[in-house]
Amino acid sequence: MEENVKKEKGKFRQMLDDFGLPRLIITGFLILLLVVAPFVGADLPTQISNIISRFSWNGVLVLAMVPMVHSGCGLNFGLPLGIISGLLGATLSIELGFTGGFSFFMAAVLATPFALVFGTVYGWLLNKIKGGEMMIATYVGFSSVSLMCMMWLILPYHSPNMVWGMAGKGLRTTISLEGYYTQALAKILQIRIGKLVIPTGALLFFALLAFLMWAFLHTKTGTAMTAVGSNPTFARAAGINVDKIRLLSVVMSTWLAAIGILVYEQGFGFVQLYMAPFYMALPAVSAILIGGASVNKASITNVIIGTILFQGIVTMTPTVMNNMIHTDMSEVIRIIASNGMILYALTRRTEGAKK
Amino acid sequence: MTEKKGLGALIRQNSVSLMFVVICIICIPISGLSPSYLINEIVTRMGRNAFLILSLLIPIMAGMGLNFGMTLGAMAGEIGLILVSDWQIVGIPGMVLAMIISVPISVLFGLFCGKILNMAKGREMITSYIISYFMNGAYQLVVLYLMGSIIPIKHSSIKLPRGYGVRNTVSLLSMRQKLDNLVAIRFWGIKIPVVTFIIIFLMCLVIVWFRKTKLGQDMRAVGQDMAVARDSGINVERTRIISIVISTVLAGIGMIIYLQNMGNIATYSSHSQIGMFCIAALLVGGASVEKASIGNVFLGIALFHTMFIVAPKAGAVITGDSMIGEYFRVFVSYAVITIALIMYETNKRRAKSAVGAELEKAQLEEESR
Amino acid sequence: MKSGNRILFRLGAIAVIIAIAVCMAVIGRGHTIYFDSKSGEYNGQAYTAPYKTEVYVKDERVAKLYDGERGMASTMGQTFHYSLEITPEKGGDSYTKDVTFKVPYNLDGVVINIAAMEAGLPEEAYISEFVPVPSAAELEDEEVVTDEFAGLTEGDEAEAG
Numbered sequence: 001m002e003e004n005v006k007k008e009k010g011k012f013r014q015m016l017d018d019f020g021l022p023r024l025i026i027t028g029f030l031i032l033l034l035v036v037a038p039f040v041g042a043d044l045p046t047q048i049s050n051i052i053s054r055f056s057w058n059g060v061l062v063l064a065m066v067p068m069v070h071s072g073c074g075l076n077f078g079l080p081l082g083i084i085s086g087l088l089g090a091t092l093s094i095e096l097g098f099t100g101g102f103s104f105f106m107a108a109v110l111a112t113p114f115a116l117v118f119g120t121v122y123g124w125l126l127n128k129i130k131g132g133e134m135m136i137a138t139y140v141g142f143s144s145v146s147l148m149c150m151m152w153l154i155l156p157y158h159s160p161n162m163v164w165g166m167a168g169k170g171l172r173t174t175i176s177l178e179g180y181y182t183q184a185l186a187k188i189l190q191i192r193i194g195k196l197v198i199p200t201g202a203l204l205f206f207a208l209l210a211f212l213m214w215a216f217l218h219t220k221t222g223t224a225m226t227a228v229g230s231n232p233t234f235a236r237a238a239g240i241n242v243d244k245i246r247l248l249s250v251v252m253s254t255w256l257a258a259i260g261i262l263v264y265e266q267g268f269g270f271v272q273l274y275m276a277p278f279y280m281a282l283p284a285v286s287a288i289l290i291g292g293a294s295v296n297k298a299s300i301t302n303v304i305i306g307t308i309l310f311q312g313i314v315t316m317t318p319t320v321m322n323n324m325i326h327t328d329m330s331e332v333i334r335i336i337a338s339n340g341m342i343l344y345a346l347t348r349r350t351e352g353a354k355k
Numbered sequence: 356m357t358e359k360k361g362l363g364a365l366i367r368q369n370s371v372s373l374m375f376v377v378i379c380i381i382c383i384p385i386s387g388l389s390p391s392y393l394i395n396e397i398v399t400r401m402g403r404n405a406f407l408i409l410s411l412l413i414p415i416m417a418g419m420g421l422n423f424g425m426t427l428g429a430m431a432g433e434i435g436l437i438l439v440s441d442w443q444i445v446g447i448p449g450m451v452l453a454m455i456i457s458v459p460i461s462v463l464f465g466l467f468c469g470k471i472l473n474m475a476k477g478r479e480m481i482t483s484y485i486i487s488y489f490m491n492g493a494y495q496l497v498v499l500y501l502m503g504s505i506i507p508i509k510h511s512s513i514k515l516p517r518g519y520g521v522r523n524t525v526s527l528l529s530m531r532q533k534l535d536n537l538v539a540i541r542f543w544g545i546k547i548p549v550v551t552f553i554i555i556f557l558m559c560l561v562i563v564w565f566r567k568t569k570l571g572q573d574m575r576a577v578g579q580d581m582a583v584a585r586d587s588g589i590n591v592e593r594t595r596i597i598s599i600v601i602s603t604v605l606a607g608i609g610m611i612i613y614l615q616n617m618g619n620i621a622t623y624s625s626h627s628q629i630g631m632f633c634i635a636a637l638l639v640g641g642a643s644v645e646k647a648s649i650g651n652v653f654l655g656i657a658l659f660h661t662m663f664i665v666a667p668k669a670g671a672v673i674t675g676d677s678m679i680g681e682y683f684r685v686f687v688s689y690a691v692i693t694i695a696l697i698m699y700e701t702n703k704r705r706a707k708s709a710v711g712a713e714l715e716k717a718q719l720e721e722e723s724r
Numbered sequence: 725m726k727s728g729n730r731i732l733f734r735l736g737a738i739a740v741i742i743a744i745a746v747c748m749a750v751i752g753r754g755h756t757i758y759f760d761s762k763s764g765e766y767n768g769q770a771y772t773a774p775y776k777t778e779v780y781v782k783d784e785r786v787a788k789l790y791d792g793e794r795g796m797a798s799t800m801g802q803t804f805h806y807s808l809e810i811t812p813e814k815g816g817d818s819y820t821k822d823v824t825f826k827v828p829y830n831l832d833g834v835v836i837n838i839a840a841m842e843a844g845l846p847e848e849a850y851i852s853e854f855v856p857v858p859s860a861a862e863l864e865d866e867e868v869v870t871d872e873f874a875g876l877t878e879g880d881e882a883e884a885g
Contacts, residue, residue: 128700128704130704132699135480135481135696136700139696142689143693147686332492332495335495336492336493339488346475346485347471
């Protein structure tokens with residue numbers, strides 16, 4: 001009997017360890033917010049709609065983390081590079097005069113070659129510097145964002161909806177997608193129950209990509225990718241071309257980031273240029289970590305749970321805080337929680353990490 | 356081996372510095388800035404930034420890479436200055452007091468940072484980088500919500516009208532350039548802040564001396580090989596924490612020197628940019644992730660800041676848009692860090708594979724016998 | 725014994741640093757001194773402002789005051805030396821006098837009414853605390869910008885320096 005209790009306790013301990021203390025705190029915090037919300041006068045259906053729609057905006061960006069984590073390249077702090085491909089696709093699609101929902105499709109098509117080229121170069125670079133991927137990824141992201149800041153000013157865009165009215169050249173910092181692909185996915189099969197709004201199309205799009213990713217990870221190449229991530233030496237011995245697999249994972253991640261930003265934009269309704277992509281990697285990184293991933297292990301479930309938890313906190317804290325203490329501390333909480341999560345993940349011992 | 360180094364290797368090793376020399380040579384005439392103005396600016400920036408950059412040297416020595424956590428020290432310095440300016444302690448005494456206040460805060464931050472970095476060996480840089488973001492959140496919590504509500508802030512010129520939190524900018528008019536102007540020599544229109552330079556020079560001497568102490572030797576040993584250092588009886592963890600604490604404390608003091616020259620604090624952004632610019636400057640001076648000297652610091656400031664001054668002007672002349680130059684220098688800062696990191700990692704791999712090849716060769720020889 | 729010495733040494737160092745900090749807080753305390761040249765009345769005794777008053781601090785003229793005007797000077801520490809050159813009548817002779825003023829530590833700003841001081845009134849009659857009135861710009865709500873690149877769009881460091 002006592003033995004059994006001990007065993008149970010051990011199991012519970014084990015579960016707690018697997019789940020991780022910070023994750024537990026964050027989940028608890030979100031549950032607390034949800035419970036408190038009705039009492040402080042926040043409208044729960046609106047809140048839940050917000051969480052769902054923000055999940056649909058961000059899901060693909062978080063999904064973009066998965067392939068690189070699987071192949072052992074670590075967390076993709078270089079996400080901005082993919083985002084830039086997406087932005088190039090978006091602006092080109094508008095420049096070429098596509099409108100409505102079709103412009104979303106064209107943006108995705110036009111972004112793809114950029115994502116493939118950038119991803120290949122980026123992947124080639126990461127193969128040269130195995131072991132130091134994350135730091136270099138961060139700075140590749142930063143460099144490319146600041147390079148593109150100059151490009152947005154110089155490139156010969158002419159569409160009056162995008163350039164500065166006065167100068168007639170140089171892209172604006174935010175471009176409205178009204179008349180283009182705003183809500184292009186969300187509108188499809190949208191469900192409204194009172195105040196609860198569900199952007200079915202966007203969720204289905206995410207589900208499709210997530211399913212494809214899941215299916216890919218179960219193909220021969222997909223399992224090879226996992227093998228490369230968990231034990232490169234073994235993978236090499238088994239005749240897998242490690243560099244090629246890693247390159248593939250980086251290209252996939254970059255392409256998903258490009259599509260991810262387009263999905264984000266269709267929900268948000270604006271294209272944000274210049275410094276905006278700068279910090280987009282950190283929320284995605286912390287979201288997948290909150291979902292239970294580690295530096296070298298991530299699943300689709302991690303993506304879904306992580307995005308819900310992260311976006312839940314991001315949307316709930318401002319309203320609840322404001323209603324409770326009339327100060328908006330949400331920004332500070334977000335910074336501490338998300339970066340704290342990344343720190344926690346970085347300090348965990350992982351099999352793939354060097355001593 | 357070092358004597359045999361060819362010209363090619365020399366160029367490759369200093370490629371970043373050489374690239375900067377080229378950028379500067381091209382941009383200076385285009386910008387149309389007069390040499391005396393330029394030299395004056397560089398001397399000013401030398402005084403402003405050198406101490407901050409010197410704070411990066413010790414963690415490099417201990418093999419912990421570029422200390423992106425120096426931002427933490429900068430935050431401590433800012434907290435000291437905000438408090439001192441609310442107490443209306445002015446001039447040099449105000450600076451000294453701010454430094455004294457910043458030291459315990461820096462030590463705490465440094466201990467925290469060092470402890471975490473010990474848990475993330477092998478990826479110190481990305482971790483210290485995320486720590487700087489994490490602590491920025493904590494800093495905002497203190498400065499934006501606790502100051503004025505729990506930590507008393509009296510003056511409405513510092514406090515936000517809502518009753519708590521600190522304004523976007525805090526004026527340091529009462530101590531602006533007080534240290535620089537204490538003894539200032541003018542030399543063909545170039546102002547030389549003598550006292551600031553003396554302090555920087557003393558700091559250089561301290562670093563040179565520190566390298567020779569027992570602790571400094573230990574740090575170098577830890578930096579070379581942690582396992583060997585541990586075998587020879589060095590407390591590796593403690594040594595690494597000490598190196599980060601020293602760096603953080605120096606960064607705090609450096610930030611106060613920097614801000615007295617600027618004359619105001621951008622409460623929520625001064626510290627976040629400073630880390631990037633200091634690291635970029637050091638790398639431009641020819642330092643690498645595992646090796647940096649005092650000479651790199653000064654060469655780096657001269658080259659990096661020439662680019663910094665000249666780029667917006669040159670950009671405006673070439674394209675007619677001043678923003679291009681602004682973005683250009685941000686791009687260059689990041690690109691320099693990226694290149695340096697890539698070179699570091701490839702060198703590390705090359706060295707590792709060289710060792711591997713040698714081992715293999717030895718093994719083959721063994722077998723053939 | 726050795727570790728005991730070490731603790732003592734450390735405590736001593738901390739004490740010295742705290743002592744320096746206290747010294748700095750005392751000698752570095754900044755005050756703003758305002759000079760008023762205003763006519764008025766104290767306990768039924770009327771006094772009039774001189775025609776012109778010039779205030780010198782460290783041989784530098786900081787204010788030139790006519791009737792009803794106010795000037796100011798900043799100072800560090802609690803002892804404030806200044807000299808006055810007072811011309812009572814227009815076109816009349818002037819005289820100079822040196823004054824040393826002990827500034828109360830807790831006051832940020834002190835107003836000295838020169839007219840009242842010259843009339844020989846007690847200190848509480850001519851010295852008062854300066855109570856700042858927040859300017860309109862200071863009362864206006866300020867949006868806090870925590871963005872790292874806030875400076876980039878408006879021109880940053882290089883322009884400020």
